[in-house]
Amino acid sequence: MFESRSTQVILVTGAAKRIGSEITNVFHSRNFKVIIHYNKSAAEANRLCDTLNEKRSESAWLVQGDLNEPASIERIINLLESIGRLDVLVNNASSFYPTALENVDESAWNDLINSNLKGPFFLSKKLAPLLKRSRGSIVNISDMHARQALKKHSIYTIAKAGNIAMTKSLALELAPDVRVNSVAPGAILWPAHEKDDKVKHKKILSSIPIGRLGSESDIAETTFFLSNIATYVTGQTIAVDGGASNSLL
Numbered sequence: 001m002f003e004s005r006s007t008q009v010i011l012v013t014g015a016a017k018r019i020g021s022e023i024t025n026v027f028h029s030r031n032f033k034v035i036i037h038y039n040k041s042a043a044e045a046n047r048l049c050d051t052l053n054e055k056r057s058e059s060a061w062l063v064q065g066d067l068n069e070p071a072s073i074e075r076i077i078n079l080l081e082s083i084g085r086l087d088v089l090v091n092n093a094s095s096f097y098p099t100a101l102e103n104v105d106e107s108a109w110n111d112l113i114n115s116n117l118k119g120p121f122f123l124s125k126k127l128a129p130l131l132k133r134s135r136g137s138i139v140n141i142s143d144m145h146a147r148q149a150l151k152k153h154s155i156y157t158i159a160k161a162g163n164i165a166m167t168k169s170l171a172l173e174l175a176p177d178v179r180v181n182s183v184a185p186g187a188i189l190w191p192a193h194e195k196d197d198k199v200k201h202k203k204i205l206s207s208i209p210i211g212r213l214g215s216e217s218d219i220a221e222t223t224f225f226l227s228n229i230a231t232y233v234t235g236q237t238i239a240v241d242g243g244a245s246n247s248l249l
Contacts, residue, residue, distance in 0.1 A: 009033045009086050010227075011076065013067060013123070014093030016041035018189055019141065021048055022216035023090055023223050024060075028052050030224070034060045035079065037093065039067075067093060067119035073126050086130040088227045091120035091163075092141045100152045109155050116159035121166055124180075132177040137227040140167050140182040141219070144241045147184070164237050171235030179234040181226040186241020188214045209243035 010027045014020040016038040025048075028034045034052060038045035045062055052060035063079050065072025080086050095115040099108050124138055131138065145153065146160035164182055171180040187204050190197075190213075205211065222240050226233065239245045 007033075007085065008088070009035065009080075009083055010088040010090065011035040011037060011080070011086060011127070012090045012092055013037040013120075014039070016045035016048060019185070019216050019219050020090075020092040023092065023220040024048065024052070026217070026220040026224055027088070028055070028059065032088070033058075033083070035063055035076075035083075036060060037063050037065070037067075037076065039065065039093065067123055068114045073123060076123070077126060080127070080130055085134050086127060087134045087136045089124065089127055089131060089136070089138045090141065090223060090227075091123065091138065093119065094141065096153075096156055098152045099155045101154060104155065112155040113159050113162075116156065117162045117166065120163065121170075124166075124170055128174060128178065132174070135177055136179075138170065138174075138178060138180040139223045139226050140164075140180070141223075142167070142182045142184045142237060144184050144186045144239055144245045146237075148245060167237060168235045175234060179226075179231070181230070181233060181235070182237040183219055183222050183226065184237050184239045184241065184245075185219050186214060186239070186244045188216060188219060207244055208241070209246065212242065214240060214242055 010032045012020050012024045012034065015024045015036040024034050024036055036045050036049050042064070049060045049062050061079060063076050065075055067073065093115060095111050099112070120140055140163055142163045143160040145157050146164045149157045167180055167182040174180060187208060190201065218240050222238055226238065
């Protein structure tokens, strides 16, 4: 059973909205102090930070930046050094959009690879000393399509497959001091470019054995399990997809 300790600190990247916001809320509700990273979603990030600090003063901080820029990572390190510790890093920030082969360009390649693979890798590298000090944990948010390719999303699929390989590699390199695992969500929220596509929705739901979308809470609770409960688990990717990946085997 998890025993809450108010001194524990978590950094969630891409924490202002959607899954990142829910992960932040779940950990905060269990007495973690939270660092809310965002890039462009300033209004949402500020609102979340204010709400959490109203619940418990001086329990949430904001840090802004593009994680592919060294200056942004330095801001995160400076904040963490002022706080004094880091127990959990959740690499959640991600770009996602279609890249049909006939239309793809290097700009899309760089954006999707950087946000889903390069950024998490180098942030993990930079924060490893702090995590080792607390014998902490890294949880990467991957995707079920890292293992089953998604048509017209080749770059995203490649990046998330690399993300899972990164999880395994970092788990070996950082053991025994830091555990590294991954969560692979299935259909949780409709992408913005598909939110009104009822035909697509019906097709996707029919492929999920449980017969419904998952929730942001499903991902947040699995993240908490991997970071704080499953202390003998490292290098693993947990599919949270209602059984959809099984139906594709």
